[in-house]
Amino acid sequence: MANFGQEGNITPHTYETATGYNLLGLVYDSLLQIDEDGVPQPWLAEELTISDDGLTYTMPIRDDAVWHDGEPLTAEDVAFSFDYYQNGPPGRFRTAVSAVESATADSDTVTVQLTQPAASFELRTLAEVPILPEHIWSSIPAPDEAPFDDSTNVGSGPYRLVESDPGTSYMFEMNPDYFAGTPTVEEIRVIQFANDAGAVAALRSGEVDMITRSVTPEQIPVLNSQEGLSVLEGPEYVTTLLVFDTQKEPFSNVAVRQAMDLATDRELLVSDVYLGAAIPGNAGWVHPESPFFDESVETTFDVDAANALLDDAGITDSDGDGVRELDGEPLEVELLAVSSNALRMRIAELLASQYAEIGMNIEVASLDQEAFDQLTWPEYDVALGRNYDMAVFGWSAPTQADIGQMGALVDSDPTLGNLNIMGYVSDEADALAAELRTESDPDARAAVADELQALIAEELPLITLLYPNGLYGHSPAAFDGWTSITGQGPINKLSFIPADARP
Amino acid sequence: MTPKTPSPARPKTSGVPTVSIRTFITPRDSTRLAPRDFTRVIGTVGAIIVSTLVLVAIFAPLIAPYDPSIRAGAPFSPPSAEHLLGTNDVGQDILSELIFGTRVSLMVGVVAASAAMLIGTTIGLVGGYFPRVGGIIMRGVDVVLVLPFLPLLIVLSTYLGRSVLNTILVIAFLIWAPTARVIRSQVLSLSRRDYVTAARSMNAGDGYIIRRHVLPRTFLLAIGEFVAATSAAILLESSLSFLGLGDPLQKSWGSVLYWAQARGAFLTPAWQWWVLPPGVLIMLAALGFALLGYALEQKINPRLRRA
Numbered sequence: 054m055a056n057f058g059q060e061g062n063i064t065p066h067t068y069e070t071a072t073g074y075n076l077l078g079l080v081y082d083s084l085l086q087i088d089e090d091g092v093p094q095p096w097l098a099e100e101l102t103i104s105d106d107g108l109t110y111t112m113p114i115r116d117d118a119v120w121h122d123g124e125p126l127t128a129e130d131v132a133f134s135f136d137y138y139q140n141g142p143p144g145r146f147r148t149a150v151s152a153v154e155s156a157t158a159d160s161d162t163v164t165v166q167l168t169q170p171a172a173s174f175e176l177r178t179l180a181e182v183p184i185l186p187e188h189i190w191s192s193i194p195a196p197d198e199a200p201f202d203d204s205t206n207v208g209s210g211p212y213r214l215v216e217s218d219p220g221t222s223y224m225f226e227m228n229p230d231y232f233a234g235t236p237t238v239e240e241i242r243v244i245q246f247a248n249d250a251g252a253v254a255a256l257r258s259g260e261v262d263m264i265t266r267s268v269t270p271e272q273i274p275v276l277n278s279q280e281g282l283s284v285l286e287g288p289e290y291v292t293t294l295l296v297f298d299t300q301k302e303p304f305s306n307v308a309v310r311q312a313m314d315l316a317t318d319r320e321l322l323v324s325d326v327y328l329g330a331a332i333p334g335n336a337g338w339v340h341p342e343s344p345f346f347d348e349s350v351e352t353t354f355d356v357d358a359a360n361a362l363l364d365d366a367g368i369t370d371s372d373g374d375g376v377r378e379l380d381g382e383p384l385e386v387e388l389l390a391v392s393s394n395a396l397r398m399r400i401a402e403l404l405a406s407q408y409a410e411i412g413m414n415i416e417v418a419s420l421d422q423e424a425f426d427q428l429t430w431p432e433y434d435v436a437l438g439r440n441y442d443m444a445v446f447g448w449s450a451p452t453q454a455d456i457g458q459m460g461a462l463v464d465s466d467p468t469l470g471n472l473n474i475m476g477y478v479s480d481e482a483d484a485l486a487a488e489l490r491t492e493s494d495p496d497a498r499a500a501v502a503d504e505l506q507a508l509i510a511e512e513l514p515l516i517t518l519l520y521p522n523g524l525y526g527h528s529p530a531a532f533d534g535w536t537s538i539t540g541q542g543p544i545n546k547l548s549f550i551p552a553d554a555r556p
Numbered sequence: 557m558t559p560k561t562p563s564p565a566r567p568k569t570s571g572v573p574t575v576s577i578r579t580f581i582t583p584r585d586s587t588r589l590a591p592r593d594f595t596r597v598i599g600t601v602g603a604i605i606v607s608t609l610v611l612v613a614i615f616a617p618l619i620a621p622y623d624p625s626i627r628a629g630a631p632f633s634p635p636s637a638e639h640l641l642g643t644n645d646v647g648q649d650i651l652s653e654l655i656f657g658t659r660v661s662l663m664v665g666v667v668a669a670s671a672a673m674l675i676g677t678t679i680g681l682v683g684g685y686f687p688r689v690g691g692i693i694m695r696g697v698d699v700v701l702v703l704p705f706l707p708l709l710i711v712l713s714t715y716l717g718r719s720v721l722n723t724i725l726v727i728a729f730l731i732w733a734p735t736a737r738v739i740r741s742q743v744l745s746l747s748r749r750d751y752v753t754a755a756r757s758m759n760a761g762d763g764y765i766i767r768r769h770v771l772p773r774t775f776l777l778a779i780g781e782f783v784a785a786t787s788a789a790i791l792l793e794s795s796l797s798f799l800g801l802g803d804p805l806q807k808s809w810g811s812v813l814y815w816a817q818a819r820g821a822f823l824t825p826a827w828q829w830w831v832l833p834p835g836v837l838i839m840l841a842a843l844g845f846a847l848l849g850y851a852l853e854q855k856i857n858p859r860l861r862r863a
Contacts, residue, residue, distance in 0.1 A: 250823060257823075271632060271645065271820045325631050325646050392718060392800055395818035399646050402805065406625075417805050419718055 054243045055252035055261040062217045064206065065146060065183045066196040071449050072265050074145075075544040076243065079225055080208035081183030084112060084131065084163075085175060086556050089547065090344075091454055091539045093180040094556035097126065097209075098163070101179070107170035107493045110179070113162045117232045120186045121206075121213045128158035133187035135165065142197050149178045170491045172498055173457035184209065211236040211549055220245055233554040237534055241549075253526060256282065262531035265544050267291075267523045269396065270330040276526045288332055288342045289523040290453030290540035293397065295404065295516040296429070297443045300476045303379045303386070304442070308366035310513040315359035316411045317404070319352070323519050326399045330524055334517035337506030338459060342539060345456045347503040350510045359411045370412050377412035384413040386442040389428065392419035397445040400518065404445070415443070430474045436467035439476055445518075448472065450541050456502050460486030463505070463514055477514035599851025605844030613658040620652035624807055628652070634829065641829045644812070645819040653807050654833055660808035661841065664724055665790035671728035672789070673782045676735025681774070683736065684743025685766060694740065700733040709792060713801040723802050727792045735781045742777055746770050776856045784849030787842045794838045809834040809841075 061067040063076050086096035095101060098112035118126035135156035138146045152174065154166045167174065186207050193199045206214055211231045216224035225241040244261060246252040249268050255261045257279055267289070268276075276282045295317070297304040304310060319333035335341060337350035363369070368379045376383045390401035398419055405415040420428070429444050431437040452458040452472065464470030464486040465478040485505040492498045509515075523542045527535065535543035536555065547555050612619060621640075622628040627647035628639065635642045641650040679697065683690030709726060716722040746752065752769050760768075796802045797810025800818070804811050812834045816822065821830040 250817075250820060253820070254823060269820065271824075275820065275824050325627065328631065392804060395645075395815065398804060402625075403646065419804055421714065424717070 054241060054263040054265050055246050055255045056243050056265045057246040057248050057252045058266065060245065061219050062201045063214050063223060064196075064201065065185065066141070066144070066199070067201070071451075072544065075542070076223070076225075076265070077183060078210065078546045079212040079241070079549065080206075080210045080214050081185075082118065082126075082209045083180055083182055083184060084114075085180040086546070087176070087180050087538060087541075088556045089536060089538055091541065093175045096180075096556060097131070097184060098179070101175070103493075108167045110165040110167070110174070111162060112165070112179075115232065116161060118209050119230055119232070120209050121228060122186075122189075124186065124188055126184070126186070126209050128161050128163045130187045131163045131184055132156040132158040133191065134182065134185045137185060137190055137196075138182065142195070146182050149182050152178070170493055172489065172491060172493050173455045176455050177457070211546055212241060231550070234551040236549045237551065238532060238549055256526050256528070259528075263527040263535075264525060266525075267521070267542070268526055270328040270524065272526065273328070273330060273524060281530055282526060282528055285523070285525040285527060285535055285537065285543055286330060287523050287537050287542070288340065288520065288540060289542060290340050290343070290450040291447065291521055291523075292338075292340075292453065293331075293334070293400065293445065293447045293518045293521060295443060295518055296446045296475050297386075297515070298439055298441060298476055299514055300478070301442070302382065303368075303384050306366070306368070306379060307512060308362055308368065309379070309384070310516075312359040312362045312411055313408060313413070314513050314516050315353055315355050315362065316407055317516060317518065318354050318407055319519055320354070321407075322400055322403060326396055326403065327519065327521060330522045332520045332522065334519045335506075336510035336513070336517060338462065338509050338515070338517050339456070339502070339506055340453050340520050340540060343453060343456070345499055345502040345506075347506045349503075350506050352510070356410050363411060375409075375412060376414045386413065386415055388415050388417050389425055389441055389444040390417060390419050391422050391425045391445075393422060396521075397447070401445045404518075434467070435471060435473050435476075439474060446474070446515075454540055456498070457489055459502065459505055459509075460489040463509065473514075475514050477512075479508075479512065479514075482508055482512070482514070595851050595854045598847045599855075602844050602847030602849070602851060605840055606848055609658055609662060609841055609844065612655060613662050616656050616659055620649075620655040622649040622652040624648055624652040624656045632826065634826070641833055642826070644815055644830065650812065650830055650833070653812050654809065654837060657808045657812055657834070658837070660720065660806055661790055661793060661810070661838070664720060664727070664793040664808070665786045665841070665845070668724045668727040668731070668789040668793070669782050669785040671724065672732040672785050673735060673778055675728065676732035676781070677739050677774070677778050679732070679736040680739025681743055681766065681770065684740040685747050685762065685770065687744065690740060690744075694737075697733050697736050700730075701737070703730070705730060705792075706795065709796060710799065710801060713796055718801065718803045720803055720806055723793060723796055726796075727789045730792070731785050731788050735778070735785065738781055739774055739778060742774050743770055746773055780849060780852035780856045783845055783852055787845030787849060790838065790845065791842050794834075809838050 056072055059069055060073050061069045063073055063080060065077060065081060068074055068077050082097050084096060084098040085093035088094050097114055097118055099115050100113060102111040114128045114131060120126055135150050135153050138150045139153065141147055152167050152169065152171045154168045156163060156165045189205055189207050190196065199205055201217060211228055212225040213228050214223060215226045222245060223243040227236040227239050229235055243265060246255060252264045253268060253272050256264055273284050276284050299305060314336055323329060323331045323333050332341060335350060336352040337347060339346045363377060368377050370377045376385065388401050388405060390398045392398065401417045405417050408415050428441045429439060429446065461470055461472045463473055463477050463482040465483055469486065485501055485508065488501045489498065489505065492501055525543055534548055536547040537543045538545055538547065628649040629643045629647050631643060631645050631647040633639055633643040639649050644650055679693060683693045709730060712726045713722060716726065747770060752765055755765055755769065793802065793808065794810035797808050798813045800814050802810060804814050813831065816830040821827055
């Protein structure tokens with residue numbers, strides 16, 4: 054397989070990207086495993102019992118799971134892992150276990166006690182956090198600085214990582230004793246390329262059989278036209294968004310945001326920039342493939358309505374220069390895009406011409422990733438504020454896979470709304486976000502999600518432009534067992550275990 | 557990457573005024589005339605290429621079939637009667653992009669070369685007219701001369717950010733040094749001519765001598781250097797834009813190449829109409845200015861000129 058982009062050693066403490074996380078799933082197991090529909094199912098845990106108050110999770114651990122070094126995987130390992138992540142360096146897994154008060158092992162059963170009910174606990178914690186072997190890690194105080202070798206590289210998954218050379222290649226060897234059955238491929242070698250062009254060239258020359266990351270849409274005809282190659286295309290929960298500083302004029306004015314939403318021709322962005330390989334954005338943020346998608350939320354494209362809306366709001370072009378004024382200030386803003394992302398730059402250009410139709414003068418500026426992040430999301434902490442007008446942004450799949458993240462998108466408290474780079478403040482949204490976090494009844498939660506989608510579509514703290522599809526070039530003759538998880542692509546352990554063993 | 561034109565006889569080192577000695581050397585035999593005639597042909601070809609490009613740049617809105625910023629057809633269309641060079645990834649007409657790109661590419665080349673000329677000539681004048689100060693300044697010039705070009709260019713432009721102005725500044729900063737050297741040696745020789753000594757003995761000021769005797773005779777040389785530097789600047793602008801270090805939203809030949817690369821045209825048949833034409837244009841422009849510069853240098857540079 055070919056990978057491209059930055060990546061670290063594939064361990065729970067040092068992986069760097071979403072692809073690294075996906076590959077991690079080949080080596081480690083979690084208590085629950087999401088199935089093809091993204092729903093958590095028993096995995097290392099044989100079953101899951103939740104107390105009525107939603108605070109106590111009881112899970113018997115299966116007795117046939119074995120670490121790669123032959124030691125049995127026990128309930129103690131599970132309890133240890135929770136404790137270890139809580140005291141470890143900051144990161145995705147430490148955040149995931151932050152709601153855990155205690156995890157205790159009693160013979161083969163683990164009991165997890167939470168400080169407060171957490172509706173996303175199954176999906177975000179039990180189905181995500183890789184369980185670590187206590188006999189290896191209990192003696193290592195700083196896991197992110199630990200040496201990486203055979204002695205620490207022990208998981209319980211279908212594959213064992215036998216060689217890891219970040220920037221060059223990774224080698225996975227199958228674990229014949231895997232509890233869910235013998236893996237379907239003996240060896241997986243992941244070769245690192247500098248960019249997608251290199252990876253595509255390697256696939257076309259037969260050097261590799263699969264590309265682990267989504268390629269750009271113009272590669273579809275190239276790959277499909279070659280004998281023996283094809284592209285796995287499927288919806289992904291990845292988003293491409295237009296964000297703006299909602300505390301700053303003109304975006305603090307809801308009419309401006311609504312007019313921009315109306316003036317956004319999402320179909321054109323999908324057809325011209327993504328060549329059809331994307332799904333037009335839903336004004337209510339949630340991906341149409343998500344079980345929480347609310348069909349009643351409408352996304353409209355109507356330039357005339359947008360112009361009428363601005364006229365009614367008193368935002369008119371009083372000096373006749375083609376640019377409307379708000380409180381005497383012309384609607385002139387800078388739209389940022391990351392220069393290394395050709396597609397987003399093109400989107401920015403198209404948006405600038407679309408918003409010119411409603412009397413906005415938009416200057417597109419391209420920045421490198423670092424400078425872009427520093428302006429939009431300084432130090433990846435929304436509490437530090439922001440310093441931009443508008444930007445073409447995007448979030449990765451986990452923000453859509455867990456509906457609870459929709460609260461994080463709009464909550465005005467920086468610790469709860471850790472994705473709210475728009476600085477959006479609304480009491481109504483805060484209340485809905487809080488309900489979404491704690492409501493554990495599935496139907497009631499779906500109703501809250503619907504309300505929040507309607508609110509987002511009305512208030513438009515951000516404009517959801519589109520959802521790029523996952524495009525994975527591969528050679529079906531070499532391997533054709535790819536199993537995609539809805540919204541999250543085919544690189545996961547389900548692709549490599551026998552069909553009858555999948556959850 | 558080495559800078560610009562063939563410059564077979566750059567003054568070697570500073571200090572010794574060699575010109576006065578050469579005055580006594582008799583012209584060599586007549587076979588020397590042949591290359592001079594050839595020089596004229598080279599100069600004409602260069603001038604034709606350059607003036608054609610300049611005309612294209614000036615009349616771009618009249619020549620270009622489409623506005624290069626609008627969607628003129630389906631994205632990724634191959635060449636057709638409507639779009640002679642096809643369309644790019646967002647349906648813009650590539651031919652129109654190239655025609656308008658001529659403006660930015662030439663403008664960056666000319667402005668950067670002018671700026672380089674200004675720096676180079678000033679430094680060369682000061683360095684040549686005041687030999688003691690010059691000795692120190694020239695060591696600085698040596699440092700700039702040996703700097704590795706492209707890596708430094710990349711570092712600087714990454715640091716400064718993407719804009720046309722920064723691109724111009726960075727290029728100018730990197731290409732002035734050879735000019736300073738050439739100008740300085742000319743000034744060194746001029747300022748020791750008898751008539752300069754005579755003027756000085758009549759209490760003429762430095763400013764007067766530079767204006768009256770030195771500058772006019774260095775000016776032509778600077779023009780020759782300028783044309784050659786333009787060729788280098790155009791190449792550098794294209795390299796920067798292609799690497800995505802220029803402003804990718806500004807239409808230039810290099811940025812057309814950048815988008816071709818970013819959208820995979822190097823791996824598909826689209827390279828024939830999306831990669832080759834801007835490449836040829838860059839080559840033509842660099843060649844045109846280089847030929848013109850070479851011809852001018854042959855005419856102007858006292859070390860190359862033969863009676």
